[in-house]
Amino acid sequence: MANKVVCPKVFRDLRRFARCLNTAPTVPPMNFTGNYGSTNVTIPTLQPTDQILVNPEKKVLNFDDVKELFTGVSTSKLIRSSLTLQMASIESMVDLGIWVMNSKFMRMPVFKEVILGFVKRTFYEHFCAGKDLIEVGKTVSKLSSLDLKGMLDYGVEHAMDNESCDRSMNVFLQTAELTKSLPSSSVSFVVVKITAICTPKLLKRMSDLLRWEQKDPSFNLPWKQKTLPLFAESSPFYHTLKRPEPLTIEEERDLQLGRDRLEKICKKCLELDVELLIDAEDTAIQPAIDYLAYSAAIKYHKEDHPLLFGTIQAYLKDSKERMIIAKKAAEKMGVPMGFKLVRGAYMSSENQLASSLGFQSPIHDSIEYTHNCYNSCAEFMFDEIANGSGAVVLATHNIESGKLAASRAIDLGIRKDSKKLQFAQLYGMAEGLSFGLRNAGFQVSKYLPFGPVEQVMPYLIRRAEENRGLLSTSAFDRQLMRKELIRRFDVATA
Numbered sequence: 001m002a003n004k005v006v007c008p009k010v011f012r013d014l015r016r017f018a019r020c021l022n023t024a025p026t027v028p029p030m031n032f033t034g035n036y037g038s039t040n041v042t043i044p045t046l047q048p049t050d051q052i053l054v055n056p057e058k059k060v061l062n063f064d065d066v067k068e069l070f071t072g073v074s075t076s077k078l079i080r081s082s083l084t085l086q087m088a089s090i091e092s093m094v095d096l097g098i099w100v101m102n103s104k105f106m107r108m109p110v111f112k113e114v115i116l117g118f119v120k121r122t123f124y125e126h127f128c129a130g131k132d133l134i135e136v137g138k139t140v141s142k143l144s145s146l147d148l149k150g151m152l153d154y155g156v157e158h159a160m161d162n163e164s165c166d167r168s169m170n171v172f173l174q175t176a177e178l179t180k181s182l183p184s185s186s187v188s189f190v191v192v193k194i195t196a197i198c199t200p201k202l203l204k205r206m207s208d209l210l211r212w213e214q215k216d217p218s219f220n221l222p223w224k225q226k227t228l229p230l231f232a233e234s235s236p237f238y239h240t241l242k243r244p245e246p247l248t249i250e251e252e253r254d255l256q257l258g259r260d261r262l263e264k265i266c267k268k269c270l271e272l273d274v275e276l277l278i279d280a281e282d283t284a285i286q287p288a289i290d291y292l293a294y295s296a297a298i299k300y301h302k303e304d305h306p307l308l309f310g311t312i313q314a315y316l317k318d319s320k321e322r323m324i325i326a327k328k329a330a331e332k333m334g335v336p337m338g339f340k341l342v343r344g345a346y347m348s349s350e351n352q353l354a355s356s357l358g359f360q361s362p363i364h365d366s367i368e369y370t371h372n373c374y375n376s377c378a379e380f381m382f383d384e385i386a387n388g389s390g391a392v393v394l395a396t397h398n399i400e401s402g403k404l405a406a407s408r409a410i411d412l413g414i415r416k417d418s419k420k421l422q423f424a425q426l427y428g429m430a431e432g433l434s435f436g437l438r439n440a441g442f443q444v445s446k447y448l449p450f451g452p453v454e455q456v457m458p459y460l461i462r463r464a465e466e467n468r469g470l471l472s473t474s475a476f477d478r479q480l481m482r483k484e485l486i487r488r489f490d491v492a493t494a
């Protein structure tokens with residue numbers, strides 16, 4: 001039967017492409033050394049070989065047995081997923097779709113209804129968990145039957161005022177409440193966007209002030225609470241070129257309201273025993289996000305496990321250095337610290353901002369540096385976990401990072417069922433990797449954005465862009481799904 005599996009030219013091209021990905025890149029070393037105030041940390045020099053940590057012959061994840069990989073996934077779901085990803089791979093179709101969504105035709109009610117109806121039945125159903133908490137609950141239960149957990153992400157964009165911040169906080173609280181009615185351990189995290197509970201305008205002001213304080217320690221920030229180090233010696237400071245004005249009384253009051261909202265969410269999550277994941281955004285506001293996240297993490301944590309996880313974007317040149325000093329400072333304070341590790345999603349806007357100000361990009365000079373940095377950040381956290389402290393969520397669709405991490409975790413004796421090491425992929429993406437990791441025994445979550453179709457449209461457009469083109473992120477999944485569909489068809493017709 002297996003001989004009947006067709007292998008069109010495109011698959012051969014994909015294999016060639018996949019082989020390229022498998023080749024270890026030649027990456028110049030990244031040097032980090034230094035002492036950081038009271039933290040006193042020496043950061044080891046990274047070498048390009050750092051990422052080749054495992055015997056390449058050792059196979060922890062099995063993508064060859066597609067029957068085992070897609071066990072429990074219905075054929076209709078596989079067909080729908082394949083078609084949606086196939087549609088997204090046609091570049092002209094994605095361009096047309098994005099043009100239509102942004103066109104003035106969308107102001108015509110009938111036209112809008114037809115388009116949104118189409119989006120809902122295709123991309124929305126594929127990439128989103130539902131319009132409200134009831135639908136999310138059903139999606140979580142389905143995932144749970146596949147041995148995958150859910151990360152509940154209310155798909156709200158930036159808040160503009162205190163009223164919208166309060167509304168978002170209430171949805172975050174209700175989201176945490178929902179976990180009570182779902183199968184135990186079926187939800188790994190409630191995702192919180194700080195920009196939804198504190199306005200980006202205020203976060204930008206705070207980030208400027210925090211940066212200035214880093215440059216000039218005599219600069220007084222009366223509102224600043226105990227936190228972890230936010231900057232490293234290699235952190236860029238071009239966002240704040242002149243001494244910022246202190247926060248006004250209104251801004252300080254709004255900051256207090258933002259902090260109260262986050263603390264309320266922390267208390268609820270602690271009470272319900274569900275962890276909290278803080279998303280990372282662009283570098284203009286990230287210092288304030290880290291500041292709020294770290295201050296809350298110091299105040300709210302369990303005995304030996306973090307309640308709140310911050311996010312590190314490995315595409316940033318200073319990311320590993322920042323993560324190490326924050327982690328070491330937390331350890332000194334006796335605070336268990338958790339990080340979600342991502343590569344980063346704001347590459348073009350970061351490059352544009354830096355170049356418009358006449359500075360070097362904060363992003364690594366090539367994707368190989370980013371891959372190297374991601375894998376070595378994971379390696380650092382694995383060592384910390386193996387030595388008994390901290391936790392990490394490896395949020396990636398990258399097969400090589402998944403394989404390396406799985407192998408390395410086993411080598412270091414990190415238990416696969418430990419909450420200290422978790423993997424995560426976006427809902428509707430990298431299904432092969434999610435199932436491969438699950439089959440190998442690891443804890444895997446799907447990141448589940450939810451909300452009405454119009455509200456999550458910016459998210460859907462980002463997913464369509466990410467999946468466009470034959471060699472996009474979804475190429476490997478399309479290949480695996482197609483193989484499994486052909487196998488099932490062969491079995492049914494034998």
Ligand SMILES: Cc1cc2nc3c(=O)[nH]c(=O)nc-3n(C[C@H](O)[C@H](O)[C@H](O)COP(=O)(O)OP(=O)(O)OC[C@H]3O[C@@H](n4cnc5c(N)ncnc54)[C@H](O)[C@@H]3O)c2cc1C
Nearest residue numbers: 279280342343344345366367370395396397398424426447
């Ligand atoms: C569960 C989950 C949560 C996430 N949360 C966040 C979040 O909070 N904040 C956030 O910013 N992103 C977040 N992301 C998105 C993530 O950062 C990536 O954009 C996306 O997952 C692709 O990265 P990857 O690890 O899958 O690797 P790949 O697809 O192998 O790598 C692509 C990534 O490499 C980097 N890259 C590409 N070209 C270059 C280049 N020339 N030079 C340097 N680097 C390059 C970019 O970051 C790009 O996204 C999340 C992703 C997941 C799965």
